[in-house]
Amino acid sequence: METQPTIRAATPTDLAAVLGVLAENESTMPDGWMPLVWPRPTDKQSSMWDRVIRSPDVTVYLAKVGDEAVGTACLSVLPNVTYDCRPTAFIEAVVIKYRYRRRGIGRAILDRILTDAYAAGCYKIQLLTHKRHATDGAHDLYRSAGFVDEAEGFRLYLHDVQP
Numbered sequence: 001m002e003t004q005p006t007i008r009a010a011t012p013t014d015l016a017a018v019l020g021v022l023a024e025n026e027s028t029m030p031d032g033w034m035p036l037v038w039p040r041p042t043d044k045q046s047s048m049w050d051r052v053i054r055s056p057d058v059t060v061y062l063a064k065v066g067d068e069a070v071g072t073a074c075l076s077v078l079p080n081v082t083y084d085c086r087p088t089a090f091i092e093a094v095v096i097k098y099r100y101r102r103r104g105i106g107r108a109i110l111d112r113i114l115t116d117a118y119a120a121g122c123y124k125i126q127l128l129t130h131k132r133h134a135t136d137g138a139h140d141l142y143r144s145a146g147f148v149d150e151a152e153g154f155r156l157y158l159h160d161v162q163p
Helices: 012-022 043-054 105-119 138-144
Strands: 006-009 058-065 068-078 088-096 124-127
Touching: 006 105, 012 043, 012 058, 012 068, 012 088, 043 058, 058 105, 068 105, 088 105, 105 124, 105 138
Parallel strands: 088 124
Antiparallel strands: 006 058, 058 068, 068 088
8 A cells, every 4th residue: 555645735625635534533443433435514614614724824734645635634823922923833633544544644744744834933833632642652653753742731622611
């Protein structure tokens, strides 16, 4: 199986491909899992995708092997006045399709993101990863790309909180 990926910024027509990859966002393949043919994106997804694609500070990456979408990740660049006005980059939603994991695709996506973050003049790049990924290889992937687990992360899911 060919696994040399091409990594590129997603385009307005890539929503279905990105959603197809994101459908495989579990640490391990669930029992009885079958590959999905992603249905037509909802109006809500299409509207949000338009917003994401138009944002100059957000890039969604799409990894392909041949014609198949096999991985995705999102880079957000936050402008700020700290660090001598250098932006901070954030990585979110790194997902590789089950059958392509541990084949260098995640590393190729991270390498592209790091290159783009350097080019954008970012002072630092951050990502959060769930504790459950300590044993599925994700933490090892991030360490291999130079990330250091030096901070404590916190989350507050707003759908659980009343203002």
